[in-house]
Amino acid sequence: MPTDVVMPQMGESITEGTITKWLKKPGDAIQRDEPLFEISTDKVDAEIPSPAAGTLKEIKISEGTTVQINTVVCSIDEAGSSSASAASPAKAETAAAPAANTVTTADAAPAVQGNAPPAAGPGTEVLMPQMGESITEGTITKWLKKVGDTVQRDEPIFEISTDKVDAEIPSPVAGTLSEIKVPEGATVTINTVVAVIGGAAGKTAAPASSTPAPTATAPAPVTAASSASTAAGERVRSSPLVRKIAKDNNVDLSQVPGTGASGRITKTDIVSHLEQGPKPVAAASVAAPASAPAPAAAKPAAPQPQPGELVPMTKMRSIIAQRMVESKRTSPHVHTVFKVDMTRIVKLREKEKSKYEQRNGVKLTYMPFITRAAIVALRKHPVVNGSIEGEAIRYNKNINIGIAVALDWGLIVPVLKQTEEKNFLGIARGIVDVADRARNKKLAPDEISGGTFTLTNSGIFGEQFGTPIINQPQSAILGIGGLNKEAEVITDKDGNDSIAIRSIQRFTLGFDHRIVDGADAGKFMSDFKAYLENWSEDIG
Known part of the structure; x- marks a missing residue:
């Protein structure tokens, strides 16, 4: 019976990985724990061992492709049957074809090409992800899309905060955001359905409170410039973190040279680009006069509290405080x-x-x-x-x-x-x-x-x-x-x-x-x- 091999999670905040090299080809015999392929993420480059002994039956993801964690990248025939080497030429050609930024596999939720609305059906549920082994819940700090918006696969759709990480969560499929089930400011357990993409049009969840708590990671108001940089981020290889930095600083990612696998833009690349003083993308609605010099892009800074101001703790700050008290109480x-x-x-x-x-x-x-x-x-x-x-x-x-x-x-x-x-x-x-x-x-x-x-x-x-x-x-x-x-x-x-x-x-x-x-x-x-x-x- 074939064994599916998935893209592993190489760290608590890692949501995707790029396959940089296949060390085996379909039909090759492999041993358990023998290196099977190489991956690159924002935190680590590593060889991934085979989970079983047998014959490599099919490569589903080609070199240079970035996929979400737990995506099936290949299958192994543990019985070592001849069917493993009899993979169809079409599949072999697909595996060797030039990679797109991301792909949809047979066992992933069906993606919609381009901006076309998804076919009628129940829609794809978007879950609160687990951002680490010890993480049991997360707080939605901001929705980056509203009901009715078209989203691309891997495009950030909401921001979350946990005790270990603040992150943008990408869409698992392309389509139309049909329902938001959890409002900003709400804390829910992992694997809770927070939104639906495709299917029948739904609604936006009511706010968790009349005044949602501000968070340290909420980006600046979205202008035409930041929208442009987000669009640019969808055409180049980059992570959600890189796209967030680009959006916050009005940077066109197509102008940032990438040093990662297959030209992928890393955090080091975008930070270096900012330190060299890149020209920000002009916003059509707030364009400066032609004679005015373009302002230098500034690094994102944490909000500075004002004297006399009462600011609610972010979810991360609150849980850090809890853990420190727990340590003092325990020991x-x-x-x-x-x-x-x-x-x-x-x-x-x-x-x-x-x-x-x-x-x-x-x-x-x-x-x-x-x-x-x-x-x-x-x-x-x-x-x-x-x-x-x-x-x-x-x-x-x-x-x-x-x-x-x-x-x-x-x-x-x-x-x-x-x-x-x-x-x-x-x-x-x-x-x-x-x-x-x-x-x-x-x-x-x-x-x-x-x-x-x-x-x-x-x-x-x-x-x-x-x-x-x-x-x-x-x-x-x-x-x-x-x-x-x-x-x-x-x-x-x-x-x-x-x-x-x-x-x-x-x-x-x-x-x-x-x-x-x-x-x-x-x-x-x-x-x-x-x-x-x-x-x-x-x-x-």
Whole structure:
């Protein structure tokens, strides 16, 4: 019996992927977990393994084509029958034909070509999507189309907000929006029908309240210019996020060179285009005089609250607040601050950083020193690397360090797995690698989960120290304060005191008092401090 292979979801906010290369052809024998095709998304490029052993029966999606997640891209004949190699020439030609932006498969909802209305029928239901494994609901913050509007497949039709992502949701088919079932501002569970495309004409749902709550992600009023850029976005390869940025900044996507697969425009492409000062598309209804210079496109900015204004929380902000309170309520937080003399490491780094980069191809920063010291201390005090499961304590086998990385659009915590097996150079390379891929949206989903201990470096903003909240279900988090020169009292071996200028840094351990006692935290931090102040490890 044939097995359908679908476009996988490569991350919580990923809704589509582009097939960049087929590694097998119809008739080829394949093993389970053998790479079958390559895909590219806004966050990751990856090889996708076969879910079963057998013979590749049919390729349904050609190279260069962008499709929604869970779209069937090929089928595998697990029995390995000869029918797999007897695919019709027409199908083979279809698979090899030049790709359109998106396609409709046999088991997807029927699409309507062009702008023609759909054939009579029940219509296609549009569901509230699940934007991640832990997401159970979403709030519709804005409808981008109204009843009676014609929509194209993959054209954004509404915006949603969850606790992890704000996103535009594309239409699953082309046709006419015949009914809106859920109004703006309403929160519904995943897989709830929110609209219908095609079928009999319906109605627009009544507003959830007389004054819908404003959201931080609502775009500027739609003008002729933004409509033009949206239309342009439908003719080029791009993601809903890219089309939103283009619409908010009146950018014609046909003028933006794409560096992604098959010329696809990535977020990096559109941001780079904006930073270079592109000319905005002129709006017919608000066109400036010919003599007036075109204003430079500005980056989208979050709304600034006005003094005395009362602004309702967005759904995302509300749930973030809820999660922070849950963590504080779940774990009785205690914080301890240690002052560490980093002078030895500062001098070592200054002496070695140039040669280190030439020798190893990676910059020598303070993070691998701090990470390595934390790993050594965690090995001595496994309770700090543990977590509570019901009425038991899980002493984690591996030390998986989460490294908080600040992004232009938020914060992400990629995880370095099995750090107890890595030397200093391996840790240094790992930190640079995950930070770079986090900023370029190239992390795989499993690289942002499974952490057992977290490092957060807010000292880069100048603070002395902070009191971070534990990342559940971990039992501790280490906050890294600023590195500054301070006057310190130094006692020599004969007991004589003097004042010297030293490089001092403060570190805060936030720990769950249910599992980690004050003595455990003190011993951990003492060993962490001693390792840094008496550094003797070869850095490679």
